[in-house]
Amino acid sequence: MKITPKNLIHHELIGLPVKVVESTNPSLIGIKGNVIDETRNMITIEHDGKEKRVAKKNASFVFTLPEAKVKVDGELLLFQPEDRIRG
Amino acid sequence: MARQRIERLFMLAEKQFGEHPERSDRYIQLARRIGTRNNVRIPRELKQRMCKHCDSYLVPGTNARVRLRKRYVTVTCLTCNKQMRYPYP
Numbered sequence: 173m174k175i176t177p178k179n180l181i182h183h184e185l186i187g188l189p190v191k192v193v194e195s196t197n198p199s200l201i202g203i204k205g206n207v208i209d210e211t212r213n214m215i216t217i218e219h220d221g222k223e224k225r226v227a228k229k230n231a232s233f234v235f236t237l238p239e240a241k242v243k244v245d246g247e248l249l250l251f252q253p254e255d256r257i258r259g
Numbered sequence: 260m261a262r263q264r265i266e267r268l269f270m271l272a273e274k275q276f277g278e279h280p281e282r283s284d285r286y287i288q289l290a291r292r293i294g295t296r297n298n299v300r301i302p303r304e305l306k307q308r309m310c311k312h313c314d315s316y317l318v319p320g321t322n323a324r325v326r327l328r329k330r331y332v333t334v335t336c337l338t339c340n341k342q343m344r345y346p347y348p
Contacts, residue, residue: 184264186286187271208275208282210289254292257261 177242180235181249182257185210190217193243194232200224212252261297265290269305272316283316310336311343 175183191204203224209216214225215233228246235242249256268290272283287309294301301309308317315338317323324335331344 179260182260184267186268186289208279209285252292253289254296257264257293257297 175237177237177240180237180242181244185215185235185249185253189236190215191234191236192217192226192231193234195226196230197227200226200231210253213250215246215249261293261299262302264293265299265301265305268293269308269316276316276318280316280322284314287316288314307334307343307345310339310341312336312341313339315339 175188185207186209188207189205190207192200192202195201203217203219203226205218205220205224207215208218208223213229214227217224217226228249231246233244233246233249235244268286272286272290275282275286290301291309291314293299309315310317310323313336315322315336317334317336319325319334322337324337326333326335327347328344330348331346334343334345335341336343
């Protein structure tokens with residue numbers, strides 16, 4: 173089974189291309205690149221060769237899967253990566 | 260799901276090893292945590308590619324030394340210099 177829009181929020185985010193589309197911090201909007209790390213509250217994105225850390229809270233992300241683009245509210249990702257597996 | 264994420268993290272660790280070895284080690288750390296939290300074992304062939312002691316991703320010849328002993332194989336992690344052993348007939 174691979175990553176689908178349905179199981180994305182329980183699957184591994186590292187390695188996926190992502191774009192920040194909404195945030196209460198306007199300077200973070202528009203950051204895009206591959207996810208390289210994830211902690212409870214932050215996602216690290218490689219943007220133009222630089223590592224940018226974006227808070228999950230108060231932000232939305234668009235993840236690009238091979239067959240679809242999925243918009244995810246950062247609030248749904250507010251877990252430690254190892255706790256995000258089921259609910 | 261846990262199993263898939265572990266496999267994916269090892270794949271990513273392999274991909275990043277050339278340029279960003281510190282990311283590989285982080286991915287191994289995450290993979291192990293997923294395993295512990297969800298009670299899923301790390302498959303044997305992947306277990307042999309990581310250090311149990313310091314969570315490094317091991318590449319034999321680069322940061323790991325593999326030697327055949329009498330009835331077991333030893334893998335020495337060249338980051339922490341500790342050894343792991345597994346048997347062979």
